[in-house]
Amino acid sequence: MVERNTRTGPGAACHRLPVRVSGCAVGFPAAGRWLENDEVHALRFGRDWPSEMARQGADPAYYEAKLGVRRRYWAHTPGQPNTAGSLTALDLMEAAAVPAMERAGVAPGELDAVIAVTITSPYYTTAVSAHLAHRLGVQAPAFDMRSGCASGIFAMVVAAQLVQGGARHVLIAAGDTNSKILDPGNNTVYAGGDAGAAVVLSRAEAGAGMLAHYLDTDGSWAGHTGVPGLLPPTRAEVEQQRYTMQWRDDGKEAVLDQAWALVPETLYQRSGIQAGDIGCYVPHQAAKRQLDLAAKVAGIPTERTVNVLAEYANCGPATLFLALERALAEGRIKPGDRYMLAAAGGGLSWGGIILQH
Secondary structure (H helix, E strand, C coil): CCCCCCCCCCCCCCCCECEEEEEEEEECCCCCEEEEHHHHHHHHHCCCHHHHHHHHCCCCCHHHHHHCCCEEEECCCCCCCCCCCCCCHHHHHHHHHHHHHHHHCCCHHHCCEEEEECCCCCCCCCCHHHHHHHHHCCCCCEEEECECECHHHHHHHHHHHHHHCCCCEEEEEEEEEHHHCCCCCCHHHHCECEEEEEEEEEECCCCCEEEEEEEEECHHHHHHEECCCCCCCCHHHHHCCCCCCEECCCCHHHHHHHHHHHHHHHHHHHHCCCHHHCCEEEECCCCHHHHHHHHHHHCCCHHHECCCHHHHCECCCHHHHHHHHHHHHCCCCCCCCEEEEEEEECCCEEEEEEEEC
């Protein structure tokens, strides 16, 4: 059960942080590929997948109807060995960071911090952010944020606080290669995608800003989602196939459902803003059920809720920025609008923010 933290709970004071999203972009390097569900059927059930699915009583349309996913981008083929030359989360971050900085009109020398967000780091010890900053030609503090699918929210709050403290621009780059941890032998292979997405947060003029934020974690569920194998890898756990994504529901889903409801409730209470004041809602794109639930408990109609799940699948923390980029590109967030971002996932961690554009 989710319990409210008395230090950061709904009664905590929340002041406007003078920050705005000045640039947002996505990254899908050409070395990866886009796959429709039929191609995943072939990976999961074999080349003669129509006959095999019929034999097993599996409905080819079920996965799109249940998960809400029609296609996804993969940098890797699940179940195949990783190679030194394959795309990494770092490559996807860079592919998104460069256009995000261009859209923000920010040069590398103007960035005061770089935050990298990933759950599939290609490095055992080194911060991905350090490699990213080097590739971008940035000389500034660089660090990683890793708190499951809510990592993007956590990073935005930290970045806003850096801006409030004097930073001019902060780059947040998210990237994940979930295809490297998906098991082609079970249905999780349909749910995951790879992506790069990035935002630049800059100091805002009067009016715009982060009006409320809320973060929380219940670590008692930390081992219930994700890749359970230890690092460095052990022979025993490799043999037990414990280095692929595991997702079991033994009460965790109910906790996440409570978290999805708690995020908007807390943000509304802290900001004094009501659901009707939110022009656009951008939730983490986990699966169809979670998206429907997020809109319902927030009191925001589906037409004001961004849904890009069918096109990208669940790309981990990068998915939130994919949805934000779409909302900005389509003009669904206009100057002066108030909009809300929310995410909940592995950790278990959750959080949200309300911004004025």
